[in-house]
Amino acid sequence: MTDAASSPFDDIRRLIVSMPGPDEAAIEAVRLRDRQLTKPAGSLGRLEWIAEWLAAWQAKPLPSVDRPLVCVFAGSHGVVARGVSAYPSEVNRQMLENFAAGGAAINQICGAYGLGFKVFDLALDMPTQDFTTGAAMDEKTCVATMAFGMEAIAGGTDLLAVGEMGIGNTTSAAAIYAALYGGAAEHWVGRGTGVDEEGLKRKVAAVEAALEHHAAHLKDPLEILRRLGGREIAAIAGAILAARQQRIPVILDGYVTTAAAAVLNAIHPSTLDHCVAGHLSAEGAHRDVLERLGKIPLLALGMRLGEGSGAALAAGLVKAAAATHRDMATFDQAGVSTSLS
Template sequence: MTTGLPFDDIRDLFTRLPPLDGEAVAGMRDRDAELTKPLGSLGRLETLAEWLGAVQGTPRPTLNRPLVAVFAANHGVVAQGVSSFPQSVTQGMVSNFAAGGAAVNQICATYGLGLKVFELALDYPTNDITEDAAMDEAACAATMAFGMEAIAGGTDLLCLGEMGIGNTTIAAAIYHALYGGSAADWVGRGTGVDDAGLARKISAVERAVALHKGSSSDPLELLRRLGGRDIAAMAGAILAARMQRVPVILDGYVVCAAAAVLHAAALGILDHCIAGHRSAEGQHGEVLRRLGKEPLLDLGMRLGEGSGAALAAGIVKAALACHTGMATFADAGVSNKD
């Protein structure tokens, strides 16, 4: 029974997740057995190719239109002194993306990835979560719906990224509410705050989670109380990708907060996602353990903006190229018998 509230349609999607395609995987394994290499010799590259087929629902998956989607938002909690940079930096970095000057621009150019940046009402930060809920239900649901449109133009691989001063505080609050422990367990230095800034950040997370105590029993309610527009939009994008059979590469600490909310809401909801890398921020490694995701890369990065996911996309593209482009033993005139 529905209540007519804005989250109802989203909860309905949780019950209609398309399964991964086992027949597609079987077809890919048949081809893999004929490729000019020893069985299993490409290790995880082989399972990455199979994952693409399982999600897309075909033994012939494609990577013709890979997209890095970066969601930018501002957060009222910045008023608590949790960042070493002002909120104006968010808009400055969005302009930098548009001018091609960010790290993710260079990675996308290197690996042939599309890049879209989605601005989420940067002039209107969400409420300070130490004093009020970040959003009401209607605003949170609408932001998730906006995120769902990230794949509307058509893509066969979605890499998620974010930009927003203060958003590592938001992510830490979500993790603390979901997973318990102390606030200090989940808080990192983000943009490089000093010890005093770190203490303010820990205090802000403690106060926010205490204020909204009890919301963790309903992941969507937790999202609208403690999340930001960037995290809500990314949750929508992840969910839409699942419904439309689009594989997803998760970036780092903040992106995985959106994934963690969904993971708490529905069993198997992240089966179409892989972790691009293990961030050096906070306890991202512990988050990945709880999500059941083994990262492709561990380079000590904590930049955000989709940089780790974009790097991982290069590996995924190589995995598929090996599967589709290698000759079979018959093609090469090579015996595969001892």
């Protein structure tokens, strides 16, 4: 690791310190309008909270979702050579072709909800190093990949859903969680793409070997990211930070995407205030992670597909919340009485 005074990670830490906070005036404007809408107070439950959350981070008294975007980042992992996945690394490239052809689940979800969709190839033909024997990335590569994630959302969007694709990346996510939170590797490791019992044992063994190999370097969350993460996880972390700077609310996808968020949260808890958890994944200990992050998922459908699918479904819900708040009539507009008198 480079000397802390000249670490490539310093710019990331400075960026986190300078992030904008919520717009309190916009929140109050939403609450004022909500009291005038043709419904009992609080009757729309979390949809009302979603409208406030959108306003807070868009800094708009009347929040809207006009240009929603799903970004999927794809990476390749050297740890796949340890037999931790039911599928070979070649599937990464094949799935990107499936995305491009419009044949994946995420394509159908985005089409159904009117969401923009972009997928980013993060050097799929160059796997990260096997993190059981070395760092997955050096600092320069990790920071450059985070910077790529920051640039990926340029072009204007008002709601960002982030997801990933990468054979082996649930092993990487499990290792990150174990490094951040401690506990037995078995607690954090799930079946990913559907490994059998022997495959599950290999995943646990890989996480245990990684934790042992990197034990002296796991105090710094960014070190955890570069040593145990993947390019897609680093890029997602960058996208989350850029969204905050640009006042774009973020919907997190499942187990792997949340690993990127967990790294940022470990640096400073307020880093994720502009993020919501799109869904509760069936993979690994996602519920445990979300509880630690203080995030209540919008959906719980037993999904574990990845590729931004849960976040995209949640984006449809967020669109509905914004439309309801914006377009519902007030009591005065509808001529509805507000009392019995």
